Amino acid sequence: MSTMRSPSRRARGAALTWALIAGIIAAPAASAATPAAPAAGSDPATLSTITVVSEPTLEGAREVGGTLPVTGGVWEPADVTLSYSWSFGDGCCAGGPLDTTGPAHVITAGEAAMGFVGVTITASKDGYESTTVNLSSGRILPDVPAKPVATAGGLTAANRGTLSVTTEDGIATISIPGTGPGIMFYVYGYGLGTPLGFEETIDPGVPEFQDAYDIEVDYSALGPGAQRLTVQTASGRLVGWVWVDAEPLAPPVPDSSGLTSENAGGASSNPTSTPNVTTITVPGADAGDSVHLTAFSTPTSLGWYTVEADGTIRVDFSSLPAGDHKIAIVASDGTLLGWVAVTAVDVALAETGPNDDAVRLASVAALALLAGAAALMTARRGRRATSAPSL
Numbered sequence: 001m002s003t004m005r006s007p008s009r010r011a012r013g014a015a016l017t018w019a020l021i022a023g024i025i026a027a028p029a030a031s032a033a034t035p036a037a038p039a040a041g042s043d044p045a046t047l048s049t050i051t052v053v054s055e056p057t058l059e060g061a062r063e064v065g066g067t068l069p070v071t072g073g074v075w076e077p078a079d080v081t082l083s084y085s086w087s088f089g090d091g092c093c094a095g096g097p098l099d100t101t102g103p104a105h106v107i108t109a110g111e112a113a114m115g116f117v118g119v120t121i122t123a124s125k126d127g128y129e130s131t132t133v134n135l136s137s138g139r140i141l142p143d144v145p146a147k148p149v150a151t152a153g154g155l156t157a158a159n160r161g162t163l164s165v166t167t168e169d170g171i172a173t174i175s176i177p178g179t180g181p182g183i184m185f186y187v188y189g190y191g192l193g194t195p196l197g198f199e200e201t202i203d204p205g206v207p208e209f210q211d212a213y214d215i216e217v218d219y220s221a222l223g224p225g226a227q228r229l230t231v232q233t234a235s236g237r238l239v240g241w242v243w244v245d246a247e248p249l250a251p252p253v254p255d256s257s258g259l260t261s262e263n264a265g266g267a268s269s270n271p272t273s274t275p276n277v278t279t280i281t282v283p284g285a286d287a288g289d290s291v292h293l294t295a296f297s298t299p300t301s302l303g304w305y306t307v308e309a310d311g312t313i314r315v316d317f318s319s320l321p322a323g324d325h326k327i328a329i330v331a332s333d334g335t336l337l338g339w340v341a342v343t344a345v346d347v348a349l350a351e352t353g354p355n356d357d358a359v360r361l362a363s364v365a366a367l368a369l370l371a372g373a374a375a376l377m378t379a380r381r382g383r384r385a386t387s388a389p390s391l
Contacts, residue, residue, distance in 0.1 A: 048129065049128065051131070053075060054072065057072050057135070058119060060104075063143070064108065065106065065107065068117060068119075070104065084100070084101055086101075088118070112142055116137055116138070139200065147230075151190070152227075153306070159241070161239055176215065177212040180201065186231075190229070194221075199216065227243055227245075227306070228243055248303070252334070253328070265284070269342055275318070280312060280340055283338050287309040289332070291307060291329050292332070293327050295320055296327075296328065315327070322346040324344075326341055327340050
């Protein structure tokens, strides 16, 4: 189910989305440059100030073992001497000092736990008042946790949790109870098992305590059939999972004539006791695979289904008109796996029978026929009695 997301939620703050697949992540913009203290023994009134023409940036892979290099930066005058003072903590340059003195730093696990790495760059030159620029890495990403389950078949009601979700234009807003703002969670997409990266809970900017906070996840890059998103803590604990809408696949053939005995694929349909519900055995599919169903003759998407451990899916085709249909089974990559024939029934007619007027008319006609037959028999008996000879 897809629901519209309130624009004000985005206005309150955007989730920090880092694509770990790419590995290289741009850091936030540098803070404004500030003059440093003048050199000892110099007269500040007689010194010129070093100007930052273009501020440097701190870019790199914000993860344990990643390198954060300081790049760019234009100064006036150009021949300044640069020194670097690195620190870590919960914010730019607000924690303890680091041993690094050069223009690049390699992130350690301890620094990642603190949240941020920052650097103070000092530009100096004889006869000038020094100038400093403070740069922050942005939040350091923890180690990527292992996938919570091997396939989507391992995502069950028991580990679904209490998450809720709304979706809009490929963005899922997932509400996580019992958390707070600024907490990191990792998201995987199933059934393709695609890592979507770390997300940070959004601070809604309200003073009162909230029972739940949101993360925003861009799942638009997932292929068709990746219908579930798992949410894990930074340490790897599975918090829960949610369904998201997947786009339907194009019909595998133009019309039902393209579904023949040659491409039936060994699929079979076993009707259940519920009208218009059948259990389909999916050939060549593993537990947790997502398959898309299209009904013919007029191509109609029946949506996505997840293959159970026994290789079956339970399909409700009650949306189809009464009559015979073929249901094509398509893998998430668009491959036709097979098809089955089903017959949809008019459930209302099956439960109530013909309408009351038809029943009454049929009853009157039947009674009229019986009455006519009885009258005819009586007349014949009377004629036989009249014509009988006397003894």
